[in-house]
Amino acid sequence: MSPRPIPDFTANERQLVAQTLRERYGQPVEAQTADAELCLDPEGKELTTRPSLFWEERGAHFVIFKMGEAQFRCQFYYSDTEQFGTGGPAAGAVGPRAYPGGRTLRHDGRGLRQTR
Numbered sequence: 001m002s003p004r005p006i007p008d009f010t011a012n013e014r015q016l017v018a019q020t021l022r023e024r025y026g027q028p029v030e031a032q033t034a035d036a037e038l039c040l041d042p043e044g045k046e047l048t049t050r051p052s053l054f055w056e057e058r059g060a061h062f063v064i065f066k067m068g069e070a071q072f073r074c075q076f077y078y079s080d081t082e083q084f085g086t087g088g089p090a091a092g093a094v095g096p097r098a099y100p101g102g103r104t105l106r107h108d109g110r111g112l113r114q115t116r
Contacts, residue, residue, distance in 0.1 A: 006066055008051045009033065017053055017064065031055045036065055 009017075014031070021029040036052040039045065051066040065073040077083040 006050055006068060009053060009066055013066075014053070021055065021057075025057060029055055029057055031064075036063065038065060 014033075017031050018028070021031060031053040032055065034052045034054050036050050037047040038050055040048050053064045055062050060076050060078055062076045063074065065075070067073050073085070075083060075085050
């Protein structure tokens with residue numbers, strides 16, 4: 001039996017992110033939705049799709065990956081060579097500009113890439 005797909009961000013989760021960004025930056029910042037393909041096994045090559053929120057602010061790109069019910073993984077980066085996580089594999093609370101139009105963010109081991 002294959003695992004259940006991870007549901008998209010709920011309206012409450014998106015509202016919490018929007019409120020947090022407004023408080024952080026002092027103005028509305030739009031977090032857009034995207035699908036992200038991640039390699040969950042550091043030794044593996046299989047990609048898994050996860051719902052994501054993505055935004056860009058002050059020269060940095062931010063991504064929140066939804067890993068499961070109330071489980072999230074966050075990343076921010078300035079370039080392909082400057083990438084940073086914000087903690088363990090799946091944080092328990094939501095605390096980057098996503099590509100509209102059904103585009104996908106693919107993490108290929110070197111960084112996130114936008115695909116159609």
